[in-house]
Amino acid sequence: MQYLVCxxxxxxxxTSEKIQQIVKILEQNPLRRCxxxxxxxxxxxxxxxxxxxxxxxxxxVLAGEDCSQEIRQITDRFxxxxxxxxxxxxxxxxxxxxxxxRLSSDKSHPGKxxxxxxxxxxxxxxxxxxxxxxxxxxxxxxxxxxxAGLIVTPVFGDAQPIPDVSLKLASLKRLIPDQILVxxxxxxxxxxxxxxxxxxxxxxxxxxxxxxxxxxSEYENWTDVDGIFSAHxxxxxxxxxxxxxxxREMRELSYIGxxxxxxxxxxxxxxKKIPIRLRNTNNIKNEGTLVVTERLPSQRDIIGIASGSGxxxxxxxxxxxxxxxxxxxxxxxxxxxxxxxxxxxxxxxxNISVILDQDQLKPEAVNNIIRTITEELKPDDIRTEFGISxxxxxxxxxxxxxxxxxQAAKALSSAGVNIKMINQGSSEMSxxxxxxxxxxxxxxxxxxxxxxxx
Amino acid sequence: MQYLVCxxxxxxxxTSEKIQQIVKILEQNPLRRCxxxxxxxxxxxxxxxxxxxxxxxxxxVLAGEDCSQEIRQITDRFxxxxxxxxxxxxxxxxxxxxxxxRLSSDKSHPGKxxxxxxxxxxxxxxxxxxxxxxxxxxxxxxxxxxxAGLIVTPVFGDAQPIPDVSLKLASLKRLIPDQILVxxxxxxxxxxxxxxxxxxxxxxxxxxxxxxxxxxSEYENWTDVDGIFSAHxxxxxxxxxxxxxxxREMRELSYIGxxxxxxxxxxxxxxKKIPIRLRNTNNIKNEGTLVVTERLPSQRDIIGIASGSGxxxxxxxxxxxxxxxxxxxxxxxxxxxxxxxxxxxxxxxxNISVILDQDQLKPEAVNNIIRTITEELKPDDIRTEFGISxxxxxxxxxxxxxxxxxQAAKALSSAGVNIKMINQGSSEMSxxxxxxxxxxxxxxxxxxxxxxxx
Numbered sequence: 001m002q003y004l005v006c007x008x009x010x011x012x013x014x015t016s017e018k019i020q021q022i023v024k025i026l027e028q029n030p031l032r033r034c035x036x037x038x039x040x041x042x043x044x045x046x047x048x049x050x051x052x053x054x055x056x057x058x059x060x061v062l063a064g065e066d067c068s069q070e071i072r073q074i075t076d077r078f079x080x081x082x083x084x085x086x087x088x089x090x091x092x093x094x095x096x097x098x099x100x101x102r103l104s105s106d107k108s109h110p111g112k113x114x115x116x117x118x119x120x121x122x123x124x125x126x127x128x129x130x131x132x133x134x135x136x137x138x139x140x141x142x143x144x145x146x147x148a149g150l151i152v153t154p155v156f157g158d159a160q161p162i163p164d165v166s167l168k169l170a171s172l173k174r175l176i177p178d179q180i181l182v183x184x185x186x187x188x189x190x191x192x193x194x195x196x197x198x199x200x201x202x203x204x205x206x207x208x209x210x211x212x213x214x215x216x217s218e219y220e221n222w223t224d225v226d227g228i229f230s231a232h233x234x235x236x237x238x239x240x241x242x243x244x245x246x247x248r249e250m251r252e253l254s255y256i257g258x259x260x261x262x263x264x265x266x267x268x269x270x271x272k273k274i275p276i277r278l279r280n281t282n283n284i285k286n287e288g289t290l291v292v293t294e295r296l297p298s299q300r301d302i303i304g305i306a307s308g309s310g311x312x313x314x315x316x317x318x319x320x321x322x323x324x325x326x327x328x329x330x331x332x333x334x335x336x337x338x339x340x341x342x343x344x345x346x347x348x349x350x351n352i353s354v355i356l357d358q359d360q361l362k363p364e365a366v367n368n369i370i371r372t373i374t375e376e377l378k379p380d381d382i383r384t385e386f387g388i389s390x391x392x393x394x395x396x397x398x399x400x401x402x403x404x405x406x407q408a409a410k411a412l413s414s415a416g417v418n419i420k421m422i423n424q425g426s427s428e429m430s431x432x433x434x435x436x437x438x439x440x441x442x443x444x445x446x447x448x449x450x451x452x453x454x
Numbered sequence: 455m456q457y458l459v460c461x462x463x464x465x466x467x468x469t470s471e472k473i474q475q476i477v478k479i480l481e482q483n484p485l486r487r488c489x490x491x492x493x494x495x496x497x498x499x500x501x502x503x504x505x506x507x508x509x510x511x512x513x514x515v516l517a518g519e520d521c522s523q524e525i526r527q528i529t530d531r532f533x534x535x536x537x538x539x540x541x542x543x544x545x546x547x548x549x550x551x552x553x554x555x556r557l558s559s560d561k562s563h564p565g566k567x568x569x570x571x572x573x574x575x576x577x578x579x580x581x582x583x584x585x586x587x588x589x590x591x592x593x594x595x596x597x598x599x600x601x602a603g604l605i606v607t608p609v610f611g612d613a614q615p616i617p618d619v620s621l622k623l624a625s626l627k628r629l630i631p632d633q634i635l636v637x638x639x640x641x642x643x644x645x646x647x648x649x650x651x652x653x654x655x656x657x658x659x660x661x662x663x664x665x666x667x668x669x670x671s672e673y674e675n676w677t678d679v680d681g682i683f684s685a686h687x688x689x690x691x692x693x694x695x696x697x698x699x700x701x702r703e704m705r706e707l708s709y710i711g712x713x714x715x716x717x718x719x720x721x722x723x724x725x726k727k728i729p730i731r732l733r734n735t736n737n738i739k740n741e742g743t744l745v746v747t748e749r750l751p752s753q754r755d756i757i758g759i760a761s762g763s764g765x766x767x768x769x770x771x772x773x774x775x776x777x778x779x780x781x782x783x784x785x786x787x788x789x790x791x792x793x794x795x796x797x798x799x800x801x802x803x804x805n806i807s808v809i810l811d812q813d814q815l816k817p818e819a820v821n822n823i824i825r826t827i828t829e830e831l832k833p834d835d836i837r838t839e840f841g842i843s844x845x846x847x848x849x850x851x852x853x854x855x856x857x858x859x860x861q862a863a864k865a866l867s868s869a870g871v872n873i874k875m876i877n878q879g880s881s882e883m884s885x886x887x888x889x890x891x892x893x894x895x896x897x898x899x900x901x902x903x904x905x906x907x908x
Contacts, residue, residue: 264774349705
């Protein structure tokens with residue numbers, strides 16, 4: 001279908017003005033017929049997101065405490081957005097009354113109760129917005145995920161769409177030619193009819209599922225940034241905006257540092273090769289960043305530089321280690337048994353390192369890891385290092401380009417950055433360097449300068 | 455002790471002239487008091503090593519076949535070496551008669567029988583050499599590993615010294631001031647008194663064990679090459695000889711390409727920090743290559759470039775792979791269950807590679823690996839690549855030297871070499887590149903030129 005699915009994030013629905021801006025966006029292109037909304041995010045006079053207020057309210061209710069303060073803040077919030085838009089008071093109050101109904105529902109399954117309440121932010125916002133569009137004379141319908149058939153797994157707080165969900169949702173195709181569909185993000189219904197939410201930020205996934213089901217020409221994801229940049233604006237002054245990149249490049253960039261889309265949101269559109277366009281609600285003129293299956297080769301070898309801090313490494317030394325079959329596997333098992341994910345596992349002749357996100361580690365973890373490794377693998381030595389940053393130089397087909405590594409290594413070397421780890425091999429489109437976090441900014445700007453300054 | 459242990463390899467004992475050369479070496483420095491001998495290796499008119507003849511003879515005997523041809527070749531060989539040195543015929547024949555005794559021993563345990571026969575090459579050679587030294591008036595004693603207490607594990611064909619073996623052997627210290635000890639390499643005795651050999655090349659290990667037990671000042675390992683070179687002479691014309699390197703650098707170099715010492719031979723001397731000196735029996739003037747615990751920083755950042763071909767890779771792609779805990783461990787388990795060792799396992803965001811020696815793979819292995827991976831890990835895609843060479847740039851403390859990677863990458867890039875894999879991280883002293891085998895020579899010479907040509 002030639003239509004577009006447009007998902008608007010929390011900041012894009014945070015005030016009356018933002019809602020009017022969305023209307024402007026919809027008017028600008030009549031093909032924008034499927035709107036997915038988040039719950040209102042932070043706004044100048046409202047420092048707490050509606051979803052966070054709902055989470056707090058749920059916790060209080062489950063603890064037997066009073067949550068009237070949070071509920072008042074939530075209803076005030078919606079009223080502050082839609083009353084200035086002249087949405088009739090009785091409609092606002094009727095829709096908002098749904099919160100009380102949810103709060104008084106069965107609490108015997110806390111996760112189920114939590115999801116029912118927390119999902120009301122998106123659900124109420126979508127109902128109010130659909131009413132507002134109708135008030136403006138734009139024919140619109142709120143679509144209930146239950147009626148539409150957005151069936152999800154019964155994993156409360158971290159649900160997944162069921163495999164054939166897009167077949168069920170495809171029946172929405174009949175409705176779209178006549179009206180704008182307003183669909184709440186973030187949740188679906190289990191086969192038993194219970195509300196279950198995706199993980200946080202899951203409205204992106206709702207939009208992607210609908211884009212797949214409706215087989216639209218593009219999935220627009222509207223937030224408060226212009227798109228994806230070639231480096232993080234906190235690391236480099238005014239980095240270049242990326243015009244187009246592939247899904248895989250976005251995954252590589254978002255792995256460390258660039259958190260643009262909910263990571264599972266890519267899968268549904270990727271299956272149908274539907275482009276995603278990341279756009280800024282506050283800057284409609286900017287065409288945003290297009291995420292596609294295949295892109296034209298750009299003039300530059302690399303598309304972006306991502307970086308992230310907070311990694312640590314455990315390095316084992318053992319003479320004749322490479323003669324011990326299963327050494328690497330046993331080492332990884334130790335981390336897995338402690339429920340720890342690892343990022344990289346480079347190995348030399350008589351040594352092997354495990355690099356992982358140090359935020360996962362509880363205070364006693366380092367000691368326990370060293371103790372278990374010592375007991376089970378009997379290394380000659382084991383060393384830990386904290387405060388490592390990973391820097392990823394990303395570009396489709398990078399691995400086939402002679403000279404990119406030399407350029408990157410020279411840039412880092414000229415900037416006086418010591419490279420502790422390099423990882424290139426499995427990925428065709430990134431080289432990952434491990435460096436001291438104190439060198440991170442220096443390293444990113446050196447690489448940015450090398451690859452983007454001419 | 456200020457004495458030296460000198461181990462002479464198969465080529466160094468292959469002819470009468472070589473034996474005379476050893477005498478010259480012993481005369482040159484009276485501290486050379488402990489001699490470890492291999493069995494005679496190849497020589498101009500003798501294309502088969504004595505040990506290989508013994509292995510063939512054993513196989514024939516165990517198969518009920520006649521081995522008189524091999525035995526005649528062996529006795530001829532020893533006679534051809536020691537008769538021209540005027541060792542009395544009756545001594546030669548008496549010592550050689552030991553082979554018949556061994557061949558007629560119990561064959562109920564084939565491995566035990568094999569080791570007993572195969573070890574006779576070193577044992578006979580050492581007895582003959584000790585007699586020859588005495589003939590020359592140099593006081594010498596053949597030392598039986600049984601009497602000396604070289605106790606090994608009862609793993610026939612791949613025995614290991616028992617942990618406290620050096621304590622037992624230390625009693626040899628009493629004998630050394632008065633005479634030259636001639637010790638056969640390659641084997642020891644089990645606690646039950648059976649001969650058991652080390653793995654092939656294990657005379658290096660015998661020398662190292664004795665060096666540790668006698669706590670000597672240096673372990674000289676005499677072969678037919680001047681020492682270790684900065685690159686393989688087959689890859690680079692007249693590469694520079696390395697004056698001194700650390701044990702760890704030697705391990706890194708020998709991992710791919712440089713096979714200098716039996717790999718387990720380093721452990722005993724390393725425990726006592728005894729230097730190893732690799733020397734050329736045919737070029738006494740050359741001081742050889744010294745292998746030490748710590749070396750002086752050299753003028754060059756790197757000490758050598760090793761390369762090896764015959765590697766392959768399996769690369770898996772799976773969207774959101776890094777969210778699946780245990781993915782890497784499960785992948786390595788698949789290879790381990792098939793009894794395959796892996797060399798490296800670089801990983802990206804949604805992909806991971808396993809690089810391994812392709813000589814391990816039976817014809818059906820590739821298909822089975824792909825099938826098992828597909829069933830157990832359900833990747834989106836899996837790709838294989840064969841004909842990969844690994845190149846290792848080695849130098850102690852390399853990881854702390856800014857710019858070495860840039861230099862290496864630039865050299866490879868200027869030579870038009872495409873880098874498929876890089877591994878730096880766990881090892882502080884090497885960067886390993888994976889490239890096409892067709893680029894191997896080009897890559898090694900480019901790196902050699904970069905690091906050694908000025």
